[in-house]
Amino acid sequence: MTLPTTFNPAEIEARWYKHWEETGGFRPERPDAEPYTIVNPPPNVTGSLHIGHALDNTLQDIVIRYERMRGKDALWVVGMDHAGIATQMVVERQMEERQDKRTNYSREEFIEKVWEWKAESGGAITKQLRRLGCSMDWSREQFTMDEHFTKAVLKTFVDLYNDGLIYRDKRLVNWDPKLKTAISDLEVEQQTIPGHFWHFKYPLADGVTLDSGQDYIEVATTRPETMLADMAVAVHPDDERYKSVIGKHVILPITGRRVPVVADEHADPELGSGAVKITPGHDFNDFEVGKRAGIAPADMLNMLDGDANVCQTADGLVPDEYIGLHRFKRDGVDGARELVVQRLKEQGYLIPHVQKNRNGEQVEMDAEPRQIATPFGDRGGVVIEPWLTDQWYVDAEKLAQKPIEQVRNGEVEIVPKTWEKTFFNWMENIQPWCVSRQLWWGHRIPAWFDSDDNVYVAMSEEEAQAQAGEGVELTRDNDVLDTWFSSALWPFATLGWPEKTDLLEKHFPNDLLISGFDILFFWDARMMMMGNYNMGEAPWPRLYLHGLVRAADGAKMSKSKGNVVDPLGLIDQYGADALRFFMAAMESQGRDIKMDEKRVEGYRNFATKLWNAARFCQSNGIAASTTLRAPKARLAANQWIIGEVQQTVEELDKAMAELRFDAAANAIYQFTWSRFCDWYLELIKPVFGGDADSPAAIETREVAGWALDQILVMLHPFMPFITEELWHAQGTRHYDLITAKWPDPRAEISKDATDAIDWVIDLTTNVRSAKNELGIAPGAKLAAFVPSPSQLASSTIERSSAAIERLARLAPVTIGEAPSGPAMQVTAQAGSGGGDVFVIPLEGIIDIEAEKTRLEKALAASEKEAKSLEGRLSNANFVERAKPEAVEKAKADFAHHSAEVERLEAALARLG
Template structure:
């Protein structure tokens, strides 16, 4: 083995070997099936921290189950990402001074497919860097032939059953992209705006009503003014008419519970064609719907002539100016409001009345609700089922059409009179409806929402509508790992479609992850400049490169500078190459069930050190077993206490880790493995073997210790492998000859079972006593600043006969690791000189201090340390005494400061006690 661990020298080569050897393909057809569907990332995308987090957890589950002997399939693939992909290609065309309309639909789609073949595999390559053990031979794409056929088939079947229809309703409209978009593609953030108050005169001349709006241009489409039915101020006006300024129309005053009497004036303008809430009011009161806008948000022919053709924001200025000129502008107030913007275009989204295709969701939702109620599907954590139920029980019909070219084109055709025909092809339509060649048909120009094809992912990827072997073997899948933000958009729809077309749920369990946030708890976003690229964490990046970085246009220079500034404090030269294993183990350790994750570069640095610890431990083992017999042999003696203890600890660790995987407690599994590796195996067991291996122990005892060294290390590598696949595979390749294993790869080895190692509670009890004795003396050395190699006279008080027997039984170990000069067993009541004390159960270990330390130097050292603590304590206490700091600082910052004060006080107390003890000498 190399002297130091360098992930860059092993990772990509190991992954190539795994993939070329078919390690990720389904094995053992008779074993229980275990299947996870990869939530398909956008083909245009790159790996972000959210991907890295969820993919790490999925891969850990997959590798774990593969090692437990299941027939495992991790079904991967990518999504065609309709809007995002079309925008990428349109930008490329724009750089050449062209648009998609210059090419025409057929040539444009050819250009998209060409781009996908050349550049669309970036994220797949990055997933390999992360170690994803996906069966790449089965990789799917939502626009491949098989999935496209499934999409068409589902659309036709739902239409034939009356569950898909075409209707005119409000949608989120992007006036730049000229298409409807889903709620998930709308980002609403608070912005500074204005609240305009307008007067609407009563037609009987008795006064006016004042309405307030943040969108003055939409008042041209008002069809009512609403008040609350119980509002005494306006009850007498219900049913009367008001003049709608600038339009020459009159509109009624209506009563509706939607109105909040406490907000504004208690009068609300109702514009049913340009506001979702107003639309609902309009439907209840049969109000007319007046659409004011064109597809690019300009005023259309339904607006008064003076405003036609104006951009909506220019029309806003004109409307306000005209109302002010008429004396109808009462006031303008500053107002913070949530502004919806398209996540791709950045344009303000407009509620827009247009013809779209819809799925009738209610009939599909009912069985999907029952599937979670009766336990056929289980949410982990369970509380997310409440979120699911809330949305499903109030579900609205799903708009599935998009006005773009890249995607699954809607399988509907129109004749000259506009009559619609749906079928799998134009030929099928003509045959089903008896339409001869003389009847001209034109296919619908729209494509389906990307989420429509994604909703079929659990069964379309397995070959449906064909009844394939994989479909029968792996549907329903085992678990879905996803974020809470797409429970509505994807999870619920997969459940509905799975029950409808497979007559069974698509997955048995849904593990909902939290969001990855930065170290301060802020959501990672480009605008905040706190985004981390997982590949940068794996490979490392200099500060200069970080500042200059452009990743598909997603990171602007000023944002990279912010990251560099935050990074410089910890890593002056830039982000080092932490490697994939350190990143994966960090993400696993942070995966507390259902909670958002604060990602701190300090954590990944700590787990990079953990990788080094494991590597160095393996080198120690191999140096001590190389060229030696590691079998037990016919004359083998009983293993040492340390050998029996570490096997018992390994047994307990394997049992706990298995249980944590089954409960999706990746954090607890990681912590258990960390504690065993660092503390039990490295810090204790390897040290406990040194007196045996380097001393004059019997050859068979040494052989038993060497056997245990490699057997436990090999088993530990298997336990760590699902979370840390690369370093464990690399070490295992060197270890396997000593273990006598002829498997090609660690990835193909079985999981560690409880019965593989013997239980030995007595060894645990015995060794804890030994550890306590050693730790007690080491603690005194540390507290008194005594050199590690100095031999110590030990006095023992309050001891029992078993304590003395244990000391004699393990004298070799204790002399080697604790380095006592002498051990004196004091009789009951016998006085001891001024000593440092450490407890081992009820037994007291005493080290007489006289002559061991330089009294004056120790007093000076402790006084200096106490002074430093006092200054830090005064600073922190002063900060907490500042009412402004406590009131304005984030709660977690205040809590951190209070915890610091508590730690400083405890340390101050301990050092003060030591100082007093030294002074008494």
Template structure:
């Protein structure tokens, strides 16, 4: 047994032990005959770095996997990284820009090679940071969504979905990022408040048609005037009497001269503005749906922007030439389409000005009403996202959603907290087609080739009108040969451009591969089985699918979790995991969402540097309460660093008193009540943690071990046994401390492993030790007796503090009304009571002369004579004055909180602070009142 240093160095311990665990393969010990337990880590972006959300998510997973490993299971924590299409391509392109270089200077293959070079040199920093957090992942089998085996699974799933009719190509609106020239997912869209305008325009009715009030126009309002160049309709509510007579009539769009219909649709709200809405189905998600209901096919919807969000001619050729080539917004000091459209409508006399009055009552006229507009931005590009009509690949999510919904309904998938089920069903029941293609170079290239179609066996001169989907080029060529026949030469071009240059020929079929790649959410949806070797039937796959648990932030419930459920049930015929745990966000101390713009982002690595990984991990666990977000509180993290110090000092105390490691997994035999008590409390703590972990109540598990270590073991057991360390007590103390290290290990792995190995010669490292068995019979008699002693000493200490008894003063105690059992307890625990309660003498009687404090514990009254120890009358006066002050503040706060005006109008944080202060003052008043009443 090595002598413990006076203090411990978290950084040195953490780096040393993590390297040891990983080198010895202890994150995945060989347990082929043990019960399997499997979780998969949400693969972080290969470009990413550890943020506070990662710290929460991975801490919770590590607690579970360490707990199950200690319980003897074949615990597998799958780890890997996501290739992060847009993020990674952006990183590499920015490096190129810094060297005055750009992607288009290279072929696609050359650029992809540069990305692989970047990954080899700089990618995966987050995996090193996860190690600092203590994550005991199966690094020996680390996966990457672009590695060869996983890519094989991705391509197979695409091809199979297409073969089953669940994946298809379609023209729909997407979130288009003009900076990356690619579609992006909803999760990559960040809504920001932008100051903009709300314009009102008159749209003339055609053919002399008028409204019921005689008006020859309809007023429409918009925050995006530029899109009127692609307007296809004006929608009004079918029950709106103002427009009922003009439904189906034409409007003459002023700038383009396009005739557009007035359509009836409930999307138009009669209570908003004029009740009429201009419909641009090619550039607005709501308008797209209105357009479809009005009978417009997606192929016929007008598109007025190119991939860079510059104006291009629509299919009907009606956009005036002066608009062509303009950017959608003002750019580089040049007015864009928005400014020019608004100016022309004003010049035509069709702008309805916005009129307000200033403080002096004078009219102020403006072209548009100032509005703060919720505007979508690309979270990485920083540019405004454009709803854009384009051909993309889609998965039929509606059909794939059926099986996961049924699995949740019948309990094969349990969602924790259960309150998330409603959200899950609401989204799944209204799910839209899933766009899975991206216009990037980095990623899984879509296994589809385009060629000309045929008519009665003859090739029709066309470009890319027939699609071949295959796992590889050889399979594709077999399909093409079957399609075109043996007499046709099949030529594979490098691109659509090259295919067009080669041209058409009746005896030649020119094919080219789809240049797009798959959305990274498509590949990561295969994570629970693709990482285990699928599509090959590996032993790992058979043993560890389905996974047991998925821990995830609620914010990716639909982007990742639901899609894993869809793909897992479609391809494996079973749920991907049996239980889904959704945790909240980590917020700033004031409850606000963390963001760089607010300057309230917390760096978990900085916290680890200051307080150690164990302290941060314990904070995360203790604060993770189901259904609630975690409020960041550095003081709490510091407090758990102090908790680690208390544990260390307890180990040093035990070592200095000859306490060694336990020699048995079973509790030693004990006679002394204090030893029987600590054994019972240890067993009760094991039971509490087991129950909490089964329910995934991380806060309850953390708090159970915290209070046991701090309160029962350190504050009471050690204090009660000081000076009486016999062999029995040493054996019990050593056993109890060992159980503490095992129970605490999932939460604080580093300090517990260090103490485990410094406090005795061990057969195995703590990471692969045995979890305590809560089988020992609970000794209720010993528990009752020591609980009584703790309550009595605690009450004495409280009374002494409240009544200003000098700390060094020893008091006599007179006991009144004690039962025979209490007398026997006093006899057995007299030494501890004298030492910890600072009792000079103890006798039995009815009363004492002079002033005294009275403490009631169960049936007995303990009288503490204070004559000559304190000035009783002065103390009464002090307590009465303090009580009056506390009650006054309590009542003042109560009055404020009962005032509806304050509660409804004050800032939420001010109301919360008032409630906290009221509770504090109410508790203080109760304490002072009790102290005053104690003085006889």
């Protein structure tokens, strides 16, 4: 196939992906081959491809294509998560648009509507992953609500319950009053918003006073409404101000509730008054303080309902005027917060805040204005309320022990290793995992209750009834399971577990997990827990954690900032191959990636250069190779390129073994662009100027065709579309590139031959650089003298003078002393023997004095600018106070002018 003049990614991508999928290229049936398995973090069924997905899936695809070409029975498991909250929200939002709502339907009817939505609109992201080139096994696409997967989820819950690792408990949860469900920590976003800090008096009971004579304890809070459910005041046990009243009581304003003063190190003597109001039913820290003070969770007071409206506490002490009020001001109507402050002020319990106004006058205010870190639900968009409810919990502390041990003993490797400290810190301080959600869409908890609140956990209602006994009326738990619970089973439930399938036998444990560091605990660690619990071993031996893709200025991408980059837009503009290569080249272990569209464009240019190199090969009769081993080669240039292929394969294999995606991408990029396109094709051009049937021409066509094939194979994991297109364009193939074998040159080459080519390349590079420094035209042919040539120089000059003349533009090259007069010196490295010095006369080539003047003037300007920038960067005030982009620009400018100083000094030195 003759290649078109222009490289058009869009047409190629659509055609080849369709072909791969239709021909089963994504899972070659290799029953006797060593398995290699990865699973993709299942995207939400509501999701669409964002730049983080593009990075995550590109890295996985590079690995799976690489291992497939190395002969492995490579399986990349793909599927989607049912995304309980997100999906239910989407469907409910659509119902609202039609003036409809979920509660107009039975649970079963609503769930049917969700399935209808999934069939019609869900899973758009799977089409987008195809556009990225992901070679996933779509024939086995999974969904966390599939029948077999649901069976795995229910079995895990029942088994954990029977083993005492799942239990029902009253604890605080992150409650979303808009969605009316508990949510995970991952779904909580901390936002800093304007708020206030109020100070109140809590009168001491029974005539007790502090040593100072004060008859109240001062407390401060950002949430005054919660005082309706206060159950204690905490002070530090070593705080001398309060030692005398520990164990005494205060009488709460408004409710009149009598609560104890308790000693607890949670109270910071240096912060505010050193005394803290304790509301264990509405604050996570207070919950722990309350437990330490001997308050059982069942006895902790709750003052809010599921809508965050005030309800009566168990002791009945909340005044009627508060009942039914929302916690905050809403739609212009004061809430519980406003009324509490008003009543405390009226009753003399509010301690005003005093501060100076603009005129320097002291003024009293009800509260101190502050910026408050506040938790919001990422989907509901309202302030999260710590809420005391009965929920189902997994004993994560016990399940965490085995994963901790596996990472410690090296059974599971975390890459980069720097994440191990974070892993241990979280796992060793892990809290019970709340797995119940108050939703309709999801895996319904397999628990039934009788009228006495006894619970029966079983795989089915029939089994539960058998446990309860005949005639006992049972009611099923309304809650569903957290989606992280089901996705924790992903590495083995997707392979058929709990059934003992051949697929499970062969592909579990998986070989590698690639994920963003942000889900290390929510998904990765929980898969380790469940893998060990259900399968008796870790789900994979290696875990690779990549960073975030940030905006060009380093800021985190967010819709509110307007700096989100659409990967599909980049694919439309530059092609999937260019975006993929950018992701790989920029993925340096432990670092975030800064988005740089110019670099994506640069990798599109790289693809175009490869395209044009293939067209050059076609025009010179260079076609597809028929051998995996390198062809026999006599010519130095051909031996050199074979050696370069061998070296690049070694570099690539080493980088992939270490999961250094940037190093792997750089190895194939440098070989393709510099070694093959820039040097090898130039070196062999003269061969095709003579007899097309000469032994040299025949050998060169064979070697060049083989070398191009090796490029296509090595580059394929990174740029699958253009490489597959060129693979077939080069000649008739009996198989697609996606299933081709990884390079195995196994060639013996002459070091003398490769050293000679390296010498010519180094000489040419240095001559071109010197010409550029002195303003000499690149094509100018110059005479050169070599006073003391090395043996390598002598033999290469003798055999390859034509190549030296054509590439370095040096002719004649004379072995001996140069005539006197102005000249420049250029060195060509001669291996361990040092460098060969070439003296190149400049008389009549350039105006030496004028060139010296120009260079000296430019040098002075760069020295001045570099010194100025150095001073600015050494000024702490500038570095700390200037905008980050201004500091970065100053650093870049300093580096540029410093390099210019070195270049100009070298140019002047050449002129003597």
